[in-house]
Amino acid sequence: MRSNESFASAIRLRGMKLTRQRQLILEVLESSRGHPDAEMVYAKAKERDPRIGFATVYRTLALLKQLGLAEEHNLGEGHGHFEAVDKTKPHFHFTCLKCGKVVEFVSPQILRTTQSLCEKKGLLVTDIHLHFSGYCRHCRPAGSECAEKP
């Protein structure tokens, strides 16, 4: 909940209001371990505020994205998945095409390479969405050429 104060100040800075629902949705997102979609956020929020509506969830998720407190990812399901941002830990996602498992990755090297590409082309990169898909250790067809190291 440490981001609650920064949320409050960012909101007030813009002349917006810190409502019960907005706080709730941020809390739901921060306490979610995985990558909930809007429906899951709605369901979890509804447990604590049965009167909350879908529109509020979507509007608040959009607001959190704008404020840099949440990220939306396309994990290959055709709809958005959300995640509270921890700026100290940028990471990427792998989705198994068979079992649907999502694995998170950290790769400082990819961040570095991206930064260097950005500099070369004069681009200011604000977001990196790197999404792998394929087959995880357990769903991989036997004899596939990607060797597993012990």
Place this chain on the structure above:
Amino acid sequence: MRSNESFASAIRLRGMKLTRQRQLILEVLESSRGHPDAEMVYAKAKERDPRIGFATVYRTLALLKQLGLAEEHNLGEGHGHFEAVDKTKPHFHFTCLKCGKVVEFVSPQILRTTQSLCEKKGLLVTDIHLHFSGYCRHCRPAGSECAEKP
């Protein structure tokens, strides 16, 4: 149109039929320079076959994806964009958040890093979707910290 024969054989191998519409949609995709969405593909196809329908476009794009002849990308617009695959040239996309321009990237280093991550975790990667967003050279706010090299 060099992929037409491989398209024909791939199709026949599966007991499917090589229709006028399927050939047309592949040709439209191959002759498109950018990253058309389904609607743009439909519009271009319709110029040459006014009776073609949306369903055929979607079904054929899905087929081309399955056969590895087309890729679908999320370029941050909330709907799919398509591209004919040139297997010799895997690349990534940057979208400018202000002017919408899409820049293509090649980075063997990122491919290598990805491959190495894949090996370490025992994952078989079949697809890499790397999408940057931010501001291009012309839309970048002045004084932004990402230095441009001459």
Place this chain on the structure above:
DNA sequence: GTAAATGCAAACCGTTTGCTGTACA
């Protein structure tokens, strides 16, 4: 008190599906 946000339902938009007629093999 007043501007902004909520909740509801309807609209929206990209995509998929069921069905009947058409055309490839």
Place this chain on the structure above:
DNA sequence: TGTACAGCAAACGGTTTGCATTTAC
């Protein structure tokens, strides 16, 4: 000629919007 496909329109699912009401400030 038989089977897969096309075209149409209706359904679908996720998301957005308009509007009356509520709420934070």
